[in-house]
Amino acid sequence: MRAATFTLALLIASAPAGATDADKGKVQFGIAGQDCITCHPQENNTAAIGPSLCGVMGRKAAGHMRYPTYSAALKVSGITWTRDRLDKFLTSPLANVRGTRMGFAGIADKTERENVIAYLERETGGELCLWDRLTPP
Numbered sequence: 001m002r003a004a005t006f007t008l009a010l011l012i013a014s015a016p017a018g019a020t021d022a023d024k025g026k027v028q029f030g031i032a033g034q035d036c037i038t039c040h041p042q043e044n045n046t047a048a049i050g051p052s053l054c055g056v057m058g059r060k061a062a063g064h065m066r067y068p069t070y071s072a073a074l075k076v077s078g079i080t081w082t083r084d085r086l087d088k089f090l091t092s093p094l095a096n097v098r099g100t101r102m103g104f105a106g107i108a109d110k111t112e113r114e115n116v117i118a119y120l121e122r123e124t125g126g127e128l129c130l131w132d133r134l135t136p137p
């Protein structure tokens with residue numbers, strides 16, 4: 001048992017830091033109180049309270065073609081989603097983009113924000129696009 005734990009610890013320690021962060025971010029995206037997935041559709045969420053985050057990194061805010069109900073505030077914000085810009089937004093969405101419809105208090109912990117952003121970065125053209133692929137326009 002102890003040997004197995006030790007081996008696991010070694011495996012975790014030797015995983016590339018980026019991948020580990022994105023994996024943690026994936027957990028935070030889905031559970032652990034952040035619950036992005038409640039509003040941002042992936043494969044099994046068609047309620048689509050928020051836009052799909054497919055292709056979000058490097059894109060202009062309010063830019064997903066198939067989300068018709070962006071707030072005026074986000075549309076005129078002039079934001080392009082980079083790591084830094086997302087970090088500010090996710091700290092406190094309602095304070096950062098006044099008038100946004102994203103009713104989410106924010107993520108206070110910087111490491112947690114960085115992990116979620118690492119996940120968004122890794123999957124911007126990957127599993128975040130599952131919903132888009134499953135429901136053709």
Ligand code: HEC
Pocket residue numbers: 029034035036037038039040049050051053056060061062063064069070071072073074081090099100101102103104107116
């Ligand atoms: C209560 C529902 C809800 C939750 C929870 C939520 N969001 Fe959102 N999100 C929205 C809505 C609605 C919008 C559109 C905002 C607007 O138009 O002002 C949005 C917009 C966004 C955008 C901008 C998308 C674009 O196309 O410009 C990003 C990025 C984003 N959310 C990331 C996240 C992340 C990451 C989490 C989890 C940490 C999260 N959201 C949690 C509802 C939510």
